Amino acid sequence: MGLDVKPVSTLSEKASYDVADFAVPTGREEEWRFTPLNRLRGLHDGTAVGDGKVVVEVNADPEVRVESVGRGDPRVGSGYTPTDRISAQAYSSFTTATVITVPREASVERPITVRLRGESAEQAAYGHLTVIVEAFGSATLVLDHTGSATYADNVEFVIGEQASLKVLSLQEWRDDTVHVSHQHAHLAKDASFRGFNVTLGGDLVRIRPSVSYHGQGGDAELYGVYFVDAGQHLEHRLLADHSVPNCRSRVDYRGALQGEEAHTVWIGDVVIRAEAEGTDTYELNRNLVLTDGTRVDSVPNLEILTGEVAGAGHASASGRLDDQQLFYLQARGIPAAEAKRMVVRGFLGQLVQQIEVEEVRERVEAAIDVELAK
Amino acid sequence: MATLEIRDLHVTVADKEILKGVNLTVKAGETHAIMGPNGSGKSTLAYAIAGHPKYTVTSGSVTLDGEDVLAMEVDERARAGLFLAMQYPVEVPGVSVSNFMRTAVTAVRGEAPKLRLFSKELKERMAELQMDPAFAQRSVNEGFSGGEKKRHEILQLEMLQPKIAVLDETDSGLDVDALKVVSEGVNRFSAAGETGVLLITHYTRILRYVKPDFVHVFADGHIVAAGGPELADELEAEGYEKYTKAGV
Numbered sequence: 001m002g003l004d005v006k007p008v009s010t011l012s013e014k015a016s017y018d019v020a021d022f023a024v025p026t027g028r029e030e031e032w033r034f035t036p037l038n039r040l041r042g043l044h045d046g047t048a049v050g051d052g053k054v055v056v057e058v059n060a061d062p063e064v065r066v067e068s069v070g071r072g073d074p075r076v077g078s079g080y081t082p083t084d085r086i087s088a089q090a091y092s093s094f095t096t097a098t099v100i101t102v103p104r105e106a107s108v109e110r111p112i113t114v115r116l117r118g119e120s121a122e123q124a125a126y127g128h129l130t131v132i133v134e135a136f137g138s139a140t141l142v143l144d145h146t147g148s149a150t151y152a153d154n155v156e157f158v159i160g161e162q163a164s165l166k167v168l169s170l171q172e173w174r175d176d177t178v179h180v181s182h183q184h185a186h187l188a189k190d191a192s193f194r195g196f197n198v199t200l201g202g203d204l205v206r207i208r209p210s211v212s213y214h215g216q217g218g219d220a221e222l223y224g225v226y227f228v229d230a231g232q233h234l235e236h237r238l239l240a241d242h243s244v245p246n247c248r249s250r251v252d253y254r255g256a257l258q259g260e261e262a263h264t265v266w267i268g269d270v271v272i273r274a275e276a277e278g279t280d281t282y283e284l285n286r287n288l289v290l291t292d293g294t295r296v297d298s299v300p301n302l303e304i305l306t307g308e309v310a311g312a313g314h315a316s317a318s319g320r321l322d323d324q325q326l327f328y329l330q331a332r333g334i335p336a337a338e339a340k341r342m343v344v345r346g347f348l349g350q351l352v353q354q355i356e357v358e359e360v361r362e363r364v365e366a367a368i369d370v371e372l373a374k
Numbered sequence: 375m376a377t378l379e380i381r382d383l384h385v386t387v388a389d390k391e392i393l394k395g396v397n398l399t400v401k402a403g404e405t406h407a408i409m410g411p412n413g414s415g416k417s418t419l420a421y422a423i424a425g426h427p428k429y430t431v432t433s434g435s436v437t438l439d440g441e442d443v444l445a446m447e448v449d450e451r452a453r454a455g456l457f458l459a460m461q462y463p464v465e466v467p468g469v470s471v472s473n474f475m476r477t478a479v480t481a482v483r484g485e486a487p488k489l490r491l492f493s494k495e496l497k498e499r500m501a502e503l504q505m506d507p508a509f510a511q512r513s514v515n516e517g518f519s520g521g522e523k524k525r526h527e528i529l530q531l532e533m534l535q536p537k538i539a540v541l542d543e544t545d546s547g548l549d550v551d552a553l554k555v556v557s558e559g560v561n562r563f564s565a566a567g568e569t570g571v572l573l574i575t576h577y578t579r580i581l582r583y584v585k586p587d588f589v590h591v592f593a594d595g596h597i598v599a600a601g602g603p604e605l606a607d608e609l610e611a612e613g614y615e616k617y618t619k620a621g622v
Contacts, residue, residue, distance in 0.1 A: 323427065328464040328514075331424050332478035332530060333452035342477065346468025346513070353468075 052123030079158035079186035118149025127153035189215025230259025251283035287318035376537035383434035394595035410592030455537030528559035557583030
């Protein structure tokens with residue numbers, strides 16, 4: 001660790017709702033050094049005026065409460081305080097927030113869908129979504145991002161005692177989109193959260209999924225698949241902050257890259273604080289490089305401040321398509337291009353198969369096939 | 375009648391000559407055993423026939439029914455009717471056996487089999503090889519034991535019905551029960567049609583179950599002796615010593 005590199009445990013120390021509390025990033029900061037700031041269209045330096053629009057439509061069963069609220073609503077920001085400049089900018093700039101509440105003990109069968117459709121990449125937009133699952137409640141949420149946008153937002157999931165939330169966030173933006181998002185899960189005692197990002201579209205997408213624990217027994221699984229084409233910058237920065245004992249986290253992100261200047265960044269931060277005894281964590285990132293000209297930055301950071309852990313590990317592996325696998329499939333008569341598709345589909349499919357919403361799973365499989373056919 | 379003809383085949387791996395002029399003809403209805411000590415180049419012959427990119431053919435020819443095999447891509451060779459049962463089958467995570475087999479069968483037969491018929495056929499053949507039906511849903515070779523991998527190779531052999539099958543040390547690492555099951559699979563394949571088998575092995579053990587018509591002794595990159603099944607008995611009794619010393 002160099003002198004200028006801060007330990008993971010300090011990363012979310014600076015937290016504020018006010019954008020003025022954060023300096024404009026220069027690109028030299030640890031948290032910004034992989035992101036091409038010049039492609040952020042001013043989301044990071046205050047020049048992006050929020051006069052654009054991302055249309056939000058929520059579709060949910062009647063037992064789920066869906067509200068549009070103003071900035072003053074006390075529930076907004078109750079689960080998460082921005083920890084970087086763009087997050088604070090989004091928090092300072094949104095006008096209307098969406099609050100979705102799954103009532104106590106409600107077991108919502110049908111997935112709640114939130115469609116976020118960008119109307120134009122020309123103008124910037126800021127958003128805020130708060131999802132509250134009250135004690136013993138359970139639900140599945142689909143965030144469906146499409147269209148063209150220059151968009152920064154904060155998404156907070158406040159999950160009550162023994163409640164459970166599964167989130168599928170699909171980034172199927174058009175190729176002119178810039179999207180910077182914070183997705184934070186705030187877990188009460190024995191709460192469980194499974195977040196699944198599927199990032200395929202956009203010029204620059206930077207997502208910060210993070211988890212904090214506020215009672216023992218919290219369980220978070222953070223999954224993601226991405227497919228990076230020529231010129232795309234797709235970045236995922238995970239943080240599991242274990243500050244209470246006996247919680248669990250699992251991170252598994254996998255991606256494929258093809259084409260000139262296809263760039264992916266994966267940062268996996270896990271901190272196990274001194275008081276978080278009995279923590280069980282594992283994080284994994286794997287990348288499959290399909291062509292020349294791509295770039296992978298994959299950095300797992302595991303910081304353990306207690307000697308009493310149940311399990312802690314991380315792994316990162318990036319490599320080219322395995323010639324032996326291709327030979328094996330071809331030796332059974334399968335043409336090279338199809339063999340390659342099968343290997344990539346299989347590689348991503350191990351995660352994709354875990355998407356329980358069938359309609360979404362099929363859509364993701366089809367979208368990956370489209371990427372592979374490019 | 376299918377014929378695989380190998381003429382004066384020279385092959386290098388990383389600029390080192392491994393095969394030094396192999397001549398061999400395998401016709402449908404015949405079972406040939408190639409036996410030889412470790413490092414003699416037996417597996418190189420198998421991979422060179424299948425077209426593995428690591429192996430470079432420097433001279434000679436391989437033809438299947440007169441067609442130039444060496445000019446074909448790996449997958450074209452398989453579709454032309456060649457099959458290699460591999461010594462070390464490769465894991466393909468996330469690709470199920472069932473999906474893999476259906477894709478391969480579709481490629482080799484030239485049309486997609488009817489799903490119901492395919493499922494039935496796969497199930498029956500797996501039962502014959504004493505494979506748990508649950509394997510159909512598992513990822514190809516992932517977490518398979520040595521014996522399971524070899525059964526899976528023979529499953530593919532029987533599903534794909536090639537003209538000429540090359541079995542590269544399919545017997546290695548098998549216990550007697552698994553060896554019998556695998557051998558029965560090879561015999562079913564031989565009996566089912568006009569097909570040829572080239573069995574590459576280090577040990578004579580499998581030849582008790584799969585009876586060869588011809589036995590070739592392989593040493594230092596080429597065939598040094600040929601005969602009938604009796605040659606295998608001689609090797610069983612005397613080992614390879616006499617052949618590896620020859621020419622020194």
